[in-house]
Amino acid sequence: MVSALGMTAVLGGCGLTGDSGDVTLRLVAADYGDSAANSSEKYWSELVETYEADHPGVKIEVSVHSWNDVDRKVKEMVEAGDAPDMAQIGAYADYADAGLLYPADELLSIPVQADFAGQFATAGQIDGTQYGMPFAASTRLLFYNKTLFAEAGLTPPTTWEELAADAAALKAEGVKYPYALPLGPEEAQAETMQWLLSGGGGYTDSSGGYGIDSPENVETFTWLRDELVGKGLTGPVAPGRLNRADAFAAFANGQVGMLNGHPSLMKIAENKGVKFGMVPMPGVDGESKATMGVADWMLAFRQNGHKEEVGEFLDFVYSDENVLGFSREYDLLPVTNSAYEVMSAADEDKALQPFLEELPLAELYPVGRTSWAQVAAEVKKRIGQAVAPGGSPSAVLGKLQTTALDAESTADADR
Structure with missing residues (x-):
């Protein structure tokens, strides 16, 4: 999941708020690509263009950073008192523990939140409340x-x-x-x-x-x-x-x-x-009974408000079409049950089948x-x-x- 790119790009909305009734949401995202041709800039640019066309009062400004830089960039923004509305990064617990994040159930519709695979939803919780929304997954x-x-x-x-x-x-x-x-x-x-x-x-x-x-x-x-x-x-x-x-x-x-x-x-x-x-993975006496799973996380910061707009945008991000599109573009595993069912049955995802089969057995780092x-x-x-x-x-x-x-x-x- 480490990008070879060191670039930063800003997509969508141009950072301007336009009419007084408009809202600009800022998302800092990680780059999953390994070249300019498949940079995550392309994925987010197309997604934002589609979303803004149906939501004329909302602009989405996305800045994409390499995995070498993205967690540090968000940390610097938060410490400077300029938190983004959303961040798609590698960890969430410190921000949740500091009371800086919206819980998922204040943002997402019930069907979207309920669609997260169980082990990822659980891994995104602190004291029984989900703050980390899984975004992409892999197994070994x-x-x-x-x-x-x-x-x-x-x-x-x-x-x-x-x-x-x-x-x-x-x-x-x-x-x-x-x-x-x-x-x-x-x-x-x-x-x-x-x-x-x-x-x-x-x-x-x-x-x-x-x-x-x-x-x-x-x-x-x-x-x-x-x-x-x-x-x-x-x-x-x-x-x-x-x-x-x-x-x-x-x-x-x-x-x-x-x-x-x-x-x-x-x-x-x-x-x-x-x-x-x-x-x-082989085990002591036979095939290992558990495999390692890794998830990256979507976070929503409280600082700027816009809870309703953030929630609507994230519902769109987690639609089947977009979860499948992202997973297939970067050979990653879906974090929702509905997308998992589609990929498990689709011929075009046959190469990922062995990894998909391991997903229900996956155990994650203690990221909470x-x-x-x-x-x-x-x-x-x-x-x-x-x-x-x-x-x-x-x-x-x-x-x-x-x-x-x-x-x-x-x-x-x-x-």
């Missing part, structure tokens, strides 16, 4: 290089033991990265969560609190250290220094046997002519916690040490658990 699958697997006489793994055996066979064939394990600072929290879930654990425990240093999680990272990294099955770059983008590029160059990937990797690999397959951003940053910084030679998974995960509990205590004290 294990990608494997069909050519390399055929040359080594392998079938895709369904268990950790099979994954390690396949990786060993690929190494024997001279594959550079038998299993690419990106635990570098770009997105280590994602690879980490996928492995934790496959080992029967996760960032949180059954009571909903942080459980980062649970026995299941320690066992998972001990296995990774000993059975993959320690046996030289993860390639020449230490996992703590391997970023996701580099791992994806290596896969597209035919240098990776297996890695966890999201839907955008399909296009990257296809463009380089790599023949690949996708299967659910204001502490999560700090915890994720610490995971990115530290988790690679857990699988390094001589590394201690229990010590590293214990430090992360302490960080999480301290961050929770600070957040509670600030309320």
Whole structure:
């Protein structure tokens, strides 16, 4: 979901309010494109043009920023006392906790709010009230290089033991990265969560609190250290220094046997002519019972008012036509039940079918916690040490658990 673009564009309405009865709504949005040809500017420009034609008293001003910049841009606007009416970004909890956001039920019509997939609606809640409106989603699958697997006489793994055996066979064939394990600072929290879930654990425990240093999680990272990294099955770059983008590029160059990937990797690999397959993440004793899901969020700030106009516009944004259009343009998964049903049955969405099948099983980051951003940053910084030679998974995960509990205590004290 990270755009290669650094551009900013302003679309629609020209920022002017026109007649005294007109309302201008400002939306700051993230760019999901990887070139000027498919920048999100194009998507929003067409959507805004259609909406304004039917709502002559409302102008929509959209500024599109790369994923490298968009969260910071919104933060700066809010801190300057100039919050946008809406922001489509990666997190919502801090703003909701500070009382800056409208709840979804004050904005959306009942059918629109009720159409959100259950796990995403729940993930958008704080204390039972939904402030984060899911906008786009993805899940993860294990990608494997069909050519390399055929040359080594392998079938895709369904268990950790099979994954390690396949990786060993690929190494024997001279594959550079038998299993690419990106635990570098770009997105280590994602690879980490996928492995934790496959080992029967996760960032949180059954009571909903942080459980980062649970026995299941320690066992998972001990296995990774000993059975993959320690046996030289993860390639020449230490996992703590391997970023996701580099791992994806290596896969597209035919240098990776297996890695966890999201839907955008399909296009990257296809463009380089790599023949690949996708299967659910293996678990300890069989296919993992849960997969990682990621959602990006739409927020509506209270500062400027315009609750009615914002709600009407968001009802339009979440119409089936627009949810389907956005999901198909960027190979993402829909966040509404109705669009999910359409895509699950449509031939044109056949390539996304494996990811769609995983969506009901998807578990999300604990994004409703204001502490999560700090915890994720610490995971990115530290988790690679857990699988390094001589590394201690229990010590590293214990430090992360302490960080999480301290961050929770600070957040509670600030309320």
